[in-house]
Amino acid sequence: MAELDPRLYTVAWIAPLEIEAQAALQLLDNRHSGRFPLTPGDDYVFQAGDACGHNIIIATLPAGEVYGTRSAAALATQVKKFFPNLWFGLLVGIAAGLPNLSRNPPLDIRLGDVLVGLPVGDNAGLIDYDLGKETGTDGFQLLRAGHALARTATVVRSAIGSIKLRAPNDSNDVLQHYKRIEHKEYPFGTFADPGQDRDTLYHVNESGVESPMLRDRRLDSKRIRVWYGSIGSGDKLMKNAQKRNALRDKYNIIGLEMEAAGTMDQIPVGVIRGVCDYGDEHKNDDWQPYAAAMAAAYARVVLEEIPPKERAKIPAADVSLKRKLDEEDSASENEYRKHRCYTKGEESPTKGKIDKEQLKGKPAAGFSASLSIYPGTMHHSSHIMAAFSGSKVILAPENQPS
Numbered sequence: 376m377a378e379l380d381p382r383l384y385t386v387a388w389i390a391p392l393e394i395e396a397q398a399a400l401q402l403l404d405n406r407h408s409g410r411f412p413l414t415p416g417d418d419y420v421f422q423a424g425d426a427c428g429h430n431i432i433i434a435t436l437p438a439g440e441v442y443g444t445r446s447a448a449a450l451a452t453q454v455k456k457f458f459p460n461l462w463f464g465l466l467v468g469i470a471a472g473l474p475n476l477s478r479n480p481p482l483d484i485r486l487g488d489v490l491v492g493l494p495v496g497d498n499a500g501l502i503d504y505d506l507g508k509e510t511g512t513d514g515f516q517l518l519r520a521g522h523a524l525a526r527t528a529t530v531v532r533s534a535i536g537s538i539k540l541r542a543p544n545d546s547n548d549v550l551q552h553y554k555r556i557e558h559k560e561y562p563f564g565t566f567a568d569p570g571q572d573r574d575t576l577y578h579v580n581e582s583g584v585e586s587p588m589l590r591d592r593r594l595d596s597k598r599i600r601v602w603y604g605s606i607g608s609g610d611k612l613m614k615n616a617q618k619r620n621a622l623r624d625k626y627n628i629i630g631l632e633m634e635a636a637g638t639m640d641q642i643p644v645g646v647i648r649g650v651c652d653y654g655d656e657h658k659n660d661d662w663q664p665y666a667a668a669m670a671a672a673y674a675r676v677v678l679e680e681i682p683p684k685e686r687a688k689i690p691a692a693d694v695s696l697k698r699k700l701d702e703e704d705s706a707s708e709n710e711y712r713k714h715r716c717y718t719k720g721e722e723s724p725t726k727g728k729i730d731k732e733q734l735k736g737k738p739a740a741g742f743s744a745s746l747s748i749y750p751g752t753m754h755h756s757s758h759i760m761a762a763f764s765g766s767k768v769i770l771a772p773e774n775q776p777s
Contacts, residue, residue: 377409379423385684386431387454387464387642388674391447391634394663395468396435398566398671401556402426411457419453426675428683432458443610444503444637451641462684463528464644467674469666470606470632471613471658472650473623474576476588482629483590484602484650486574486662489549489673490630491535492527492646493603500527501646502626503636505609521605521626524639531645534680535603545601548679552672566668568598569661576653579616585655599669604629606646608636613654647673 390396400406403424411421422433434454440446455461472484484490492500499522507517517523526532538545558565571592577585607628613619622628631654635646649666652658 379407379409379411381411381432381458382460384423384430384432384458385460385462386429386678387458387461387644388431388433389435389447389451389454389464389466389634389638389642389644390433390468390667390671391436391442391450391466392468392663392667393435393438394561395667395670396422396433397561398556398664398667399433399467399674400424401559401566401668402552402671402675403431417453417457419450419457421454421457427678427681429678429681431678443633444608444635445610446637447634448637448641451638451644455641461642463531463681464638464642465531465647465674465677466635466638466644467647467670468632468634468649469651469663469670470630470648471619471652471654472602472630473619473628473654475623476576476590482602483600484629485571485576485590485593485600486650486652487568487599487665487669488650489546489599489601489669490606490648490650491539491601491603491673492606492635492648493532493535493539494526495604495627498605498627499524500532500605501635501639502605502607502628503609504607504622504626504628505611506636517626524608524636525643527639527645528643530681531643531677534677535645537680538676539601539603542601543597546597546599548676549601549669549672550596550598552675553668556668556672561664564664566664568665571598573661575657577616577655577657579620579655583617585616601673602629606630606632606635606648608632608634614656614658616653616655619654645677647677 388399390399400422404426405424407423407425409423411423413420419434419437422435424431424433432454434450436442436446436450454464470490472486472488472490473482474484475482494500501524502517502521503524504517506523507515509515527535541547553566556566558567576588576590578588579585605626605628607622607626607630609631610633612633613631619631622631630648630650632646632648635644638644647670649668649670651660651662651666
């Protein structure tokens with residue numbers, strides 16, 4: 376199997392759980408064949424691919440690994456060491472959502488919604504709610520008032536801010552990407568929506584008595600929402616509604632997760648989470664695939680928002696020129712994904728450089744492209760225009776560059 380070069384990869388997509396990694400892989404444009412070289416002390420096998428012109432590695436915890444901030448810190452440490460040219464990173468996966476319908480306006484977070492860690496007011500975008508000091512008079516106090524963790528990289532915060540400006544329509548692109556993987560199969564099923572009828576939020580009073588809350592059904596076109604704010608991170612798996620509410624109200628957080636606090640000081644990632652439960656006794660795994668897919672879809676939108684630097688070309692022997700499409704995929708879908716990455720006037724980094732291997736198929740009639748043919752000297756290039764009609768290729772020379 377071909378050997379991949381870690382120096383060519385600039386984006387780390389950290390998906391600690393298997394279902395999170397499965398969703399991530401589905402949203403790549405191409406998966407790169409081959410493996411990264413490992414030496415004693417390298418504990419993780421990374422997946423590689425590209426999307427929107429970025430060379431990406433997907434990092435996940437080994438099978439059977441205990442999840443939490445410590446495992447996430449160990450993973451992030453090796454990612455940072457292994458890939459010397461990382462530009463930015465994303466931590467993408469599932470979390471507990473913390474609705475608050477008594478707030479004005481209501482914080483009507485639902486299963487499948489996307490939570491994005493972003494500073495709001497005096498609150499940090501990510502709060503390690505386990506890190507602090509216990510006092511006799513004031514109780515537990517967060518270290519540095521909750522600002523102990525590194526901030527998300529500026530370029531990622533800028534991209535998220537740009538997407539946020541499109542609210543309340545910022546979920547439109549997320550839904551489009553999700554639709555493309557909704558019925559994709561992974562070992563335990565698909566990423567399909569379990570259905571709004573199965574999404575029940577319970578109100579719990581001070582005595583611990585719970586009752587289901589009535590919420591209006593959302594339109595299919597507005598099936599999910601994106602929420603921006605502070606996300607709590609710690610080593611506790613929350614299944615207690617009263618404690619959940621106490622954390623929510625004390626720290627003004629919109630969700631709870633278990634890896635970001637271990638990741639941020641190694642790689643200042645953007646934290647993107649799909650809501651799979653409400654952190655109460657009704658927590659189960661049924662919504663995890665759907666929530667993981669929604670989070671991955673938002674991550675894809677972030678990648679679209681950050682124009683790639685000139686991407687290092689990976690030798691054809693080391694990379695699949697096209698990912699193998701499932702039966703329901705089509706060539707037009709693949710072209711659509713590429714087009715989605717360049718909607719603001721940027722040119723694709725591969726425009727004008729079509730590998731001869733890509734011409735072996737039968738292009739659609741009327742398709743035209745600009746090719747660069749590189750002579751052996753590599754000092755100059757000749758430009759030609761190619762027009763495809765059926766299986767014929769007609770070449771017409773353009774003006775030579777001076």
